[in-house]
Amino acid sequence: MNIDKAWDILKNEGFKKTDKREQILTILSETEKFITAKDILNVMKKEHPGMSYDTIYRNLSTFVGLGILEETELTGEKHFRMQCEADHHHHHFICMSCGNIKEIPFCPMESLHHAIPGYEIENHKFEIYGNCPSCH
Amino acid sequence: MNIDKAWDILKNEGFKKTDKREQILTILSETEKFITAKDILNVMKKEHPGMSYDTIYRNLSTFVGLGILEETELTGEKHFRMQCEADHHHHHFICMSCGNIKEIPFCPMESLHHAIPGYEIENHKFEIYGNCPSCH
DNA sequence: TTTGTAAATCGTAATCATTCTTAATTAGAA
DNA sequence: TTCTAATTAAGAATGATTACGATTTACAAA
Known part of the structure; x- marks a missing residue:
């Protein structure tokens, strides 16, 4: 999944385009790995020092609900990554x-x-x- | 796994026999389901009102380490149950x-x-x- | 049986991830 | 441009888990 496709889905569902969402999606699309909310916050704090955890968690769970991200639990923490493009279950x-x-x-x-x-x-x-x- | 076998393992590894451990094992051996640390505490509080979470978590993780219990993560909480007796992986x-x-x-x-x-x-x-x- | 000692437990505080709350801000439609 | 619902900020609250100092206990050895 790339960012454009993610925005198609979000627009379609009536979600607004914000720079926070854009940045979260950018960070996620730049890695193959599963990363945590904290990983994302650490990057975003550089540009937005007053970044709120709430914003990240809320958006991550929105994205998971829309099938933009996939989620897994590793060592007690939720980890996220872009949903695979593959059309077959795997x-x-x-x-x-x-x-x-x-x-x-x-x-x-x-x-x-x-x-x-x-x-x-x-x-x-x-x-x-x-x-x-x-x-x- | 039954309680006797659990005690064999514990004894063998130099762990002491305490009534708290006995009770935790009893509770676990009385159900087939995965239960949480809180489930166990709720039962034990009846007899020992001053029961400590520390005791339960410490023993549960000891038991898991020794292969007496198996552990899984369900809806964000750790759940435990007696290790299956089955000799085949499943x-x-x-x-x-x-x-x-x-x-x-x-x-x-x-x-x-x-x-x-x-x-x-x-x-x-x-x-x-x-x-x-x-x-x- | 008594005693010494390491292990186990208690009680509580600390920690960590996550969610909630309220007020302020903002994107996008009208 | 204005309006409104969606979004965000800031920090407090929650819930599970772990850590810690003080106290108690199991059990081996005398």
């Missing part, structure tokens, strides 16, 4: 050293739908952690 | 209504080891959320 390998992401073109749910009849599946989480080739 | 379906657990006799990693050469896999998370047959 999962991630997350490098614990450098934080980089590799897309896993595979979803275990496909083979599982039939394995547990009677169970209504609403959601699933599948993530792999370790070290990427350049980190070990 | 995953869980977690019912979002009643909290009950169903064992999934299937691990997606088996088919994945070869799919990402060069990546050193250290850990993985695979959980399915939804409603169990009696809840929908």
Whole structure:
């Protein structure tokens, strides 16, 4: 997902264009990694010293709700990154050293739908952690 | 895992037998569900009004470290339950209504080891959320 | 059984991420 | 330009978790 597409979605849903949102999206689109609200605040404080956590959290959760960002919980903190452009459902390998992401073109749910009849599946989480080739 | 086996492990590692630990283990062994530190405190406060959170969190993390409990993050809170007895690696379906657990006799990693050469896999998370047959 | 000592617990304060509140500001429509 | 709802600032509140000094306890050894 790039910033333009994110703005299309936001405009479409009636959200206003603000420089804070622009900056949050810019920061996120400049990295592949999952980053925290604090990471974003630290960058934004340079230009806007009186930056509020509330602004960041509120916008991050708006973005997640609109499918602009994806969210995961790593070591007790929420982490965010741009939603993948890929049109197919997939999962991630997350490098614990450098934080980089590799897309896993595979979803275990496909083979599982039939394995547990009677169970209504609403959601699933599948993530792999370790070290990427350049980190070990 | 039953309480006796838990005590074997604790004794073996040089941990002392205390009534607080006994009670925490008892509470956990009486349910199949993932429960929180607060759930445990609420029960224990009846007998020990001056119960400390520190005691519960410290012991829970000891137990997790020794493989007596397993831990997961649900809606921002750590949840714990007794480690499964099963000798084979497996995953869980977690019912979002009643909290009950169903064992999934299937691990997606088996088919994945070869799919990402060069990546050193250290850990993985695979959980399915939804409603169990009696809840929908 | 008594005693010594490290481990465990208590009670509370501190910390950390996140959310809430109210007032002020701002983007974009009319 | 003006109006209005959306957005933001600033800081307080919340809720989970951890840390800490003082006290108590388990248990091994005398």
